[in-house]
């Protein structure tokens with residue numbers, strides 16, 4: 001329990017982060033212009049089968065954001081609203097890519113705000129990251145393409161090694 005007060009300018013940035021990309025990093029940095037602290041929260045997305053475990057994803061995000069004390073990285077096995085309630089946080093940050101994300105994000109916001117008094121702040125994704133997704137990164141890596149323009153440089157090797165392990169398991 002972190003015991004943040006309602007006035008604290010703290011936001012949760014929830015997602016699968018499987019793995020974290022430069023698009024996510026951009027959203028975190030822009031959110032830090034509005035909020036004093038951003039909690040990057042790795043959650044379970046019922047609709048996706050992740051490549052990285054929750055712990056691996058937390059470790060990668062910590063490595064990609066190390067040195068910035070305004071960024072907290074955690075995982076949670078449950079509803080986003082339950083994490084928000086337990087920690088007394090009312091702000092959620094999300095990135096929104098052109099058109100494709102809108103319906104899904106709108107639905108998530110409506111459901112979350114029905115369950116708890118929460119505000120979602122959307123950052124429109126930068127032009128250069130508009131096409132980018134973790135799924136695309138995994139697909140490119142799986143087929144041996146260059147993912148270095150899409151993931152933080154200090155986790156590139158970790159992502160490639162995990163993908164190699166996965167390929168050995170399935171091939």
Ligand code: PNS
Pocket residue numbers: 014015016017043044045046048078079080081107108111112
């Ligand atoms: O990066 P993603 O996969 O688009 O993030 C979706 C995520 C993980 C934020 C969403 O699936 C989520 O909040 N999962 C936790 C469970 C939950 O609260 N579900 C209800 C939201 S409608």
